[in-house]
Amino acid sequence: MVEPSRTGSSVRFFCTAGNGMETFLTEEVKKKLLAEDVCQLHGKVLFSSSAAIHRITGLKAAERLFLLLKKDSPLRMPTRCSRAEAAFLLQSRLLGNRDQWISAAVTWSCLQRELSATRDLGGTRWSQERGESEDFAGSRKHRSELREPESEEQHEEKPSEKKRMRVEDGDAEMKRESNSFSSKILHTGDDGTSESVENVTFRISCKCSGSVSRSFSSQEVSKMMGPAVSKLMGWKADLKNPLLEVSLHLSDDYCLLGIPLTRLPLANRSYIKTTGLRSTVAWAMASLAHIQPGFCVVDPMCGVGTILIEAAQEHQDACFLGVDIDDGQLQRANENVAFADLGQRIQLLKASTVALPLPSGSVDAVICDLPFGKKFGRGTNMAADLPLILCEMERILCPGGILVVLLSPQLSCLLKKLLTQEPQEPAEPALDQKAKPQTVAAVCLSSSSLSDQQLCRQDRRPAADLQQRPCPRWSSLKHQVTFRVSLGAIDGLIHKYIKI
Numbered sequence: 001m002v003e004p005s006r007t008g009s010s011v012r013f014f015c016t017a018g019n020g021m022e023t024f025l026t027e028e029v030k031k032k033l034l035a036e037d038v039c040q041l042h043g044k045v046l047f048s049s050s051a052a053i054h055r056i057t058g059l060k061a062a063e064r065l066f067l068l069l070k071k072d073s074p075l076r077m078p079t080r081c082s083r084a085e086a087a088f089l090l091q092s093r094l095l096g097n098r099d100q101w102i103s104a105a106v107t108w109s110c111l112q113r114e115l116s117a118t119r120d121l122g123g124t125r126w127s128q129e130r131g132e133s134e135d136f137a138g139s140r141k142h143r144s145e146l147r148e149p150e151s152e153e154q155h156e157e158k159p160s161e162k163k164r165m166r167v168e169d170g171d172a173e174m175k176r177e178s179n180s181f182s183s184k185i186l187h188t189g190d191d192g193t194s195e196s197v198e199n200v201t202f203r204i205s206c207k208c209s210g211s212v213s214r215s216f217s218s219q220e221v222s223k224m225m226g227p228a229v230s231k232l233m234g235w236k237a238d239l240k241n242p243l244l245e246v247s248l249h250l251s252d253d254y255c256l257l258g259i260p261l262t263r264l265p266l267a268n269r270s271y272i273k274t275t276g277l278r279s280t281v282a283w284a285m286a287s288l289a290h291i292q293p294g295f296c297v298v299d300p301m302c303g304v305g306t307i308l309i310e311a312a313q314e315h316q317d318a319c320f321l322g323v324d325i326d327d328g329q330l331q332r333a334n335e336n337v338a339f340a341d342l343g344q345r346i347q348l349l350k351a352s353t354v355a356l357p358l359p360s361g362s363v364d365a366v367i368c369d370l371p372f373g374k375k376f377g378r379g380t381n382m383a384a385d386l387p388l389i390l391c392e393m394e395r396i397l398c399p400g401g402i403l404v405v406l407l408s409p410q411l412s413c414l415l416k417k418l419l420t421q422e423p424q425e426p427a428e429p430a431l432d433q434k435a436k437p438q439t440v441a442a443v444c445l446s447s448s449s450l451s452d453q454q455l456c457r458q459d460r461r462p463a464a465d466l467q468q469r470p471c472p473r474w475s476s477l478k479h480q481v482t483f484r485v486s487l488g489a490i491d492g493l494i495h496k497y498i499k500i
């Protein structure tokens with residue numbers, strides 16, 4: 001018996017992406033996978049690639065990864081379409097022929113074997129990176145991924161050991177299932193073509209939006225397709241524990257059929273213990289900073305450190321500094337950095353972003369996710385503090401340095417207004433320069449020795465004083481691009497500037 005292999009052959013995939021993340025994902029598949037026939041749709045990116053599967057599952061801007069079974073134009077259901085008519089339309093459009101399904105199932109099986117082999121080679125490291133451990137549908141949303149209006153990021157705290165064990169257990173379970181599936185599906189003839197695909201259990205999961213969703217629920221659509229697939233393939237439906245999941249995505253723009261390749265979303269980072277900002281958005285912000293070897297990158301409101309960890313994972317030869325005013329956040333950031341084994345390259349410092357203890361022009365990139373509401377505002381009014389914060393970020397950047405900020409739509413409008421204001425008188429230095437370390441590296445080294453007293457001294461400056469300080473240097477920040485991205489319940493705007 002010859003086992004089918006996809007060595008060297010190109011496979012068509014699609015990934016789901018959060019709203020506004022499609023452009024980042026398109027760039028990523030082109031750059032990292034040299035993907036071909038890349039097609040960007042709302043919430044999805046389709047591409048062909050012959051890259052090793054672990055490189056594809058390593059995509060950072062994607063939510064979930066699927067093997068593409070079929071893509072078609074959107075279904076136009078007549079008004080007051082009966083269930084039977086809808087089922088007929090759906091099946092005649094999407095079912096296709098048996099060979100297509102067999103070929104997809106066999107390719108899927110090959111990819112599962114490749115994934116399984118990668119896990120064998122990479123041991124726990126791979127499993128930690130991808131964290132294959134939970135329900136097949138993997139559709140459970142991490143509550144921390146949703147930024148509620150005025151409540152902001154929530155933090156999911158998981159003891160590291162527990163998370164590692166869960167991941168390793170899941171890894172073994174996934175391997176068992178993948179092998180058992182392969183033994184059922186990989187019956188091939190001597191010429192390498194599939195002879196039979198037997199004893200396969202499956203379930204259809206459906207995501208509908210647009211006009212179809214106004215007539216039928218996702219469950220109803222799944223029920224329309226399930227029996228037809230069963231009849232065509234001789235497969236048995238199993239809603240609880242199927243060997244094969246088939247995902248159907250229907251919108252006003254397209255119909256897509258696919259088979260998910262991993263249980264958990266790619267966006268679930270197993271190297272992050274406590275999640276803050278959505279990891280995909282954090283990665284996208286870091287990608288806009290074009291970090292080069294030797295760069296010093298600062299997140300002046302680092303929270304639990306998501307942006308720095310995403311950036312440091314991708315850029316081995318740069319150094320990173322996280323600043324936050326909140327002890328609890330810094331504690332979690334510290335744990336996260338240790339969990340991701342990045343303690344050598346990410347340093348943390350307690351300070352206020354309105355008075356950063358860093359010399360002017362000492363930083364190559366500033367990446368910052370500003371608080372949107374009450375939870376992380378520490379009682380401060382972000383709108384009132386924005387001029388000062390901007391002033392400090394601009395001050396520490398070197399000429400040519402890059403500023404990437406994530407703001408609420410309201411703060412984003414304010415920022416645009418500020419940056420179009422006329423320049424004013426030169427600003428006072430934010431801190432007594434004598435008290436400052438001379439380089440970011442020095443700050444990193446001395447951060448542990450910066451006493452709370454020193455920090456309090458910074459914070460004791462009268463707020464009114466700080467707010468009235470003129471900030472003429474904004475005119476040096478040249479706007480490059482803005483992206484609107486979904487943070488769950490609300491949207492955020494990522495702005496990129498270069499200091500000239």
Ligand SMILES: C[S@@+](CC[C@H](N)C(=O)[O-])C[C@H]1O[C@@H](n2cnc3c(N)ncnc32)[C@H](O)[C@@H]1O
Pocket residue numbers: 152153275276277300301302303304305306307323324325326329351352353354369370371372376377378380
């Ligand atoms: C939106 S959260 C950042 C979340 C972060 N990106 C993450 O993934 O965890 C904003 C952070 O700014 C911090 N913060 C608020 N005011 C600050 C200030 N004046 N100086 C420094 N940090 C401040 C809060 O403690 C909070 O951790």
